[in-house]
Amino acid sequence: MELAMIGLGRMGANMAERLARGGHTVHGFDPGEAARQQAAARGIAAHATLAETVAALPSPRVLWLMVPAGKIVDDTLAQLQPLLAAGDTVIDGGNSNYKDSQRRAVQLADAGIHYVDCGTSGGVWGLAEGYSLMIGGDAGAVERLRPVFATLAPSQDSGWGHVGPAGAGHFAKMVHNGIEYGMMQAYAEGFAILKQKREMGFDLGALAEIWREGSVVRSWLLDLTADALKKNPEMQGIAPYVEDSGEGRWTVAEAIDLNVSAPVITLSLLERLRSRDDDSYTDKLLAAMRNEFGGHAVKKE
Structure with missing residues (x-):
């Protein structure tokens, strides 16, 4: 053709x-x-x-x-x-x-x-x-x-x-990308927990390779995650700023319009938005509230 x-x-x-x-x-x-x-x-x-x-x-x-x-x-x-x-x-x-x-x-x-x-x-x-x-x-x-x-x-x-x-192809891709948001967030959070457990000394790249074979959570996205961890295990040079290309927002909006509960996809979108706030007023106010009701110390800039 x-x-x-x-x-x-x-x-x-x-x-x-x-x-x-x-x-x-x-x-x-x-x-x-x-x-x-x-x-x-x-x-x-x-x-x-x-x-x-x-x-x-x-x-x-x-x-x-x-x-x-x-x-x-x-x-x-x-x-x-x-x-x-x-x-x-x-x-x-x-x-x-x-x-x-x-x-x-x-x-x-x-x-x-x-x-x-x-x-x-x-x-x-x-x-x-x-x-x-x-x-x-x-x-x-x-x-x-x-x-x-x-x-x-x-x-x-x-x-x-x-x-x-007409429209069904892009609607399906929209939901596909919404699911992708949730999967990415789950992988990222899981590896962050593993990294934080320093006493275990986990090799995150090696662990990702283990999961790639036979594991219930194996996927092409995990393959790509394993590759990223192998190349740059400490994520050096990467800013903690995550963009969204629109489909996740549209998926959440459709879920609301259709009365479908989609908390995982919604929260994964909100986490991307949160990653972009270099000077979080929300977190500053939370710290101030803790100081007001409990006298908890406030960390100064």
């Missing part, structure tokens, strides 16, 4: 290369010249403009967006839509909010253009290991793209699937 990858950042370029290795003809576009040059070196026909990219594709066209969620997706679609025709398909493989995906699907459907939302997991390892793909949209459009998804996934018949109508 011949298609275009719009957005040639690290993940977009890796996906384009995996598709090219799988026998697909891949065109690419990125506003950055350096990204285009790097993509060209990997066998991707990189174009300088969206118009050139669309013109290079046979009809019906297939364009895969790997751009940041939000306004950039809308801006890209605004530039693309006049260049497209009925029967073309746009795939959003980024982490868009599912409500935005539902809106965009309706918008493009009015012009006869298919909009497929594809929650994509696999990160920088996807080039070698394949990507987990959660796909929403019209069943017919998804089926026509089967060769693309089968190439990107770990295998032709596993790690991917059509999960529902």
Whole structure:
């Protein structure tokens, strides 16, 4: 199949290369010249403009967006839509909010253009290991793209699937990332407890390696944790500041809207927010309250 990858950042370029290795003809576009040059070196026909990219594709066209969620997706679609025709398909493989995906699907459907939302997991390892793909949209459009998804996934018949109508793919990826928040928090807390028990002298990297085989808590995330502990057991040079990319917040908001109790995911999100407060007024006030009611000493800055 011949298609275009719009957005040639690290993940977009890796996906384009995996598709090219799988026998697909891949065109690419990125506003950055350096990204285009790097993509060209990997066998991707990189174009300088969206118009050139669309013109290079046979009809019906297939364009895969790997751009940041939000306004950039809308801006890209605004530039693309006049260049497209009925029967073309746009795939959003980024982490868009599912409500935005539902809106965009309706918008493009009015012009006869298919909009497929594809929650994509696999990160920088996807080039070698394949990507987990959660796909929403019209069943017919998804089926026509089967060769693309089968190439990107770990295998032709596993790690991917059509999960529902427009928005379903990004909704599933949102919850996937919410679960990821909780798992990451549990691993981090557990290893912090082990590290603090200094009298035992635990080798955290060695212990992580033990858990990787046969343990109930084994997972790919634990594999990556073991690798991180091996490289930098003391986490030197890493600030205790944890970002969130939005999906955890959206998961918590949906849980509230749906009256679903999700305390682990919610608390893991709150812990990320807490990590960013270098000068915690909350903690200062807590110390002051303890001093007021119990005369407990306050540690001075």
